[in-house]
């Protein structure tokens with residue numbers, strides 16, 4: 001395969017923090033060369049998890065060494081619990097032990113958990129060292145590896161401790177997705193569909209026509225990842241620190257986060273992307289209820305997400321959910337409520353989402369009661 005022909009590049013133009021995202025087949029084997037041609041450092045600390053390590057760590061280290069880069073490695077447990085102070089300390093210690101200086105770099109090889117944790121460590125060790133993302137889950141390739149949000153969880157909630165620290169390079173190897181479980185792939189796909197629903201109706205229509213090829217791999221998969229990275233980059237460049245429009249990326253997430261909390265973050269019942277899928281259908285239905293959009297749009301969103309195998313209704317979640325009032329409390333905790341009004345991402349139709357600052361919480365509660373009768 002002539003890999004360079006099918007590589008796609010998305011440039012994130014953030015001034016002195018600008019970087020490239022490369023998307024293509026076989027990128028892990030070429031990582032050393034791509035990094036060495038862009039970064040000066042010849043020392044790296046590679047952080048990964050126990051699922052990804054046996055599959056891709058050797059190939060990545062060999063590729064770095066072939067380009068004259070020495071690599072220290074650290075393999076952490078897989079899963080959301082790894083985004084903790086304990087493991088942050090382990091990563092910081094590994095980076096210092098490897099004597100990573102400011103021109104050297106840290107590599108995150110894994111999904112969003114490893115990316116968020118490693119990015120945070122890179123942002124604070126020596127007040128910031130260089131950082132390369134090698135995302136290996138679909139979610140991390142299309143979302144978490146781009147945009148510079150890094151962090152860990154606190155007992156007060158998810159992602160509450162962290163810094164903005166942009167990577168210096170993102171290498172998204174589309175082939176590694178072949179070892180991802182079908183369920184994790186679908187969950188990442190919900191975020192891909194999200195970009196269409198935010199402001200790219202043509203992309204959503206393209207996904208409706210081409211999703212099978214995106215799932216099976218090849219050119220369409222690379223196209224979908226590149227379009228998603230471009231969409232995320234556009235939003236991040238317009239509002240890097242989330243003062244306004246970056247909130248659009250939370251379409252479906254207010255309901256989704258409430259459902260994740262209601263299922264105690266038990267991945268056997270619900271993973272993030274599945275919550276987002278149900279949340280996006282709810283956001284479209286709620287917008288129709290507020291007479292902002294046609295109910296046909298909500299049906300169209302649901303049809304597509306269901307077709308790819310994602311859950312689309314609260315009743316699709318195995319096990320009992322708490323009553324609507326408890327879901328509403330979770331929403332109120334996630335979003336600041338100002339005198340009974342909530343900030344929500346609503347829509348006027350497919351690809352016409354907007355930030356609404358004045359959604360009455362009473363409306364949301366009666367909508368939830370309707371959707372989830374006890």
Ligand SMILES: NC(=O)c1ccc[n+]([C@@H]2O[C@H](COP(=O)([O-])OP(=O)(O)OC[C@H]3O[C@@H](n4cnc5c(N)ncnc54)[C@H](O)[C@@H]3O)[C@@H](O)[C@H]2O)c1
Pocket residue numbers: 049050051052055078079080083110111112113114116136137138139140143144145146147148149150158159176177178179180181184272
């Ligand atoms: N920083 C951001 O902007 C941002 C955005 C969205 C999500 N996130 C964060 O991302 C995290 C979720 O990311 P995720 O869904 O990638 O979760 P994850 O990192 O837990 O990966 C999911 C599972 O897939 C495994 N895996 C990853 N790549 C694999 C591969 N190629 N083959 C086989 N198995 C593989 C992992 O070991 C893990 O078990 C959450 O913590 C979330 O808060 C961050």
Ligand SMILES: [Zn+2]
Pocket residue numbers: 143191253272276
């Ligand atoms: Zn998300």
